[in-house]
Amino acid sequence: MDLSEILLGANREKFPQVDGKWERVKLWREGLECIIAFTGHAYLAVDRDIDDERFNDLGVDGFGGASHPKVQLEIAGDGGWIDSLDTLLTANGTGPSLENKLIERPDLHDHHRVSFAREIRSEIRVLGRPNLEDSSVVVLSKGIAGLSELSLELDERIERGRGVGTQLVKDALSQYPKDHPVFACVAPGNAASLRAFLKAGFRVIGSSIMIKPRRSSIKTS
Numbered sequence: 001m002d003l004s005e006i007l008l009g010a011n012r013e014k015f016p017q018v019d020g021k022w023e024r025v026k027l028w029r030e031g032l033e034c035i036i037a038f039t040g041h042a043y044l045a046v047d048r049d050i051d052d053e054r055f056n057d058l059g060v061d062g063f064g065g066a067s068h069p070k071v072q073l074e075i076a077g078d079g080g081w082i083d084s085l086d087t088l089l090t091a092n093g094t095g096p097s098l099e100n101k102l103i104e105r106p107d108l109h110d111h112h113r114v115s116f117a118r119e120i121r122s123e124i125r126v127l128g129r130p131n132l133e134d135s136s137v138v139v140l141s142k143g144i145a146g147l148s149e150l151s152l153e154l155d156e157r158i159e160r161g162r163g164v165g166t167q168l169v170k171d172a173l174s175q176y177p178k179d180h181p182v183f184a185c186v187a188p189g190n191a192a193s194l195r196a197f198l199k200a201g202f203r204v205i206g207s208s209i210m211i212k213p214r215r216s217s218i219k220t221s
Helices: 003-011 052-057 069-076 112-120 164-173 191-199
Strands: 021-024 033-038 041-045 086-092 122-128 137-142 148-153 181-186 203-212
Touching: 003 033, 003 041, 003 086, 003 181, 003 203, 033 069, 052 069, 069 203, 086 191, 112 122, 112 137, 112 148, 112 203, 137 164, 148 164, 164 191, 181 191
Parallel strands: 021 041, 148 181
Antiparallel strands: 033 041, 033 203, 086 181, 086 203, 122 137, 137 148
């Protein structure tokens, strides 16, 4: 089962059955695993060295058990990396606007948001405002399940609460063809960012936890 098909279905408001169960899905990137939770159903993109029986013993289910810290630690192994639990959102591209408000910004390639994206995503594009004094960054990439993923960060000098973040998200969506599915992962505690994404048209579909495991049982090429 491909996670991409499941997420594209959620983008079209077609969600898994609320049955409390969990399922295993294919990995889409070597060295990266994840836990995806929807309402009443969960998916684990984890290598087969951890079998289903072990996950069942750990209490994995579709009602929150899949995201339990003990499950995350089991997947990560000794020294693995566990990202924060993120709110998983989706929206659709709006197509190019009459005024292109974002340009390629090679000067932002060393931004920490870009460096993070390179660790777990591919086909990175780094955009920003034409005003080179504005370090707000937009990162377009192939991310979760190999699908289009968007992340961004405002210049810390910009005053919050004036809709600037929402506009940046909208401008980022205009970089995608109309109706093209786009996904984003936002920490639930980052309320300002979450509000900006929601106001720009994103919808909450579930949660995600990305993990780069270091288990001794994983076969390496």
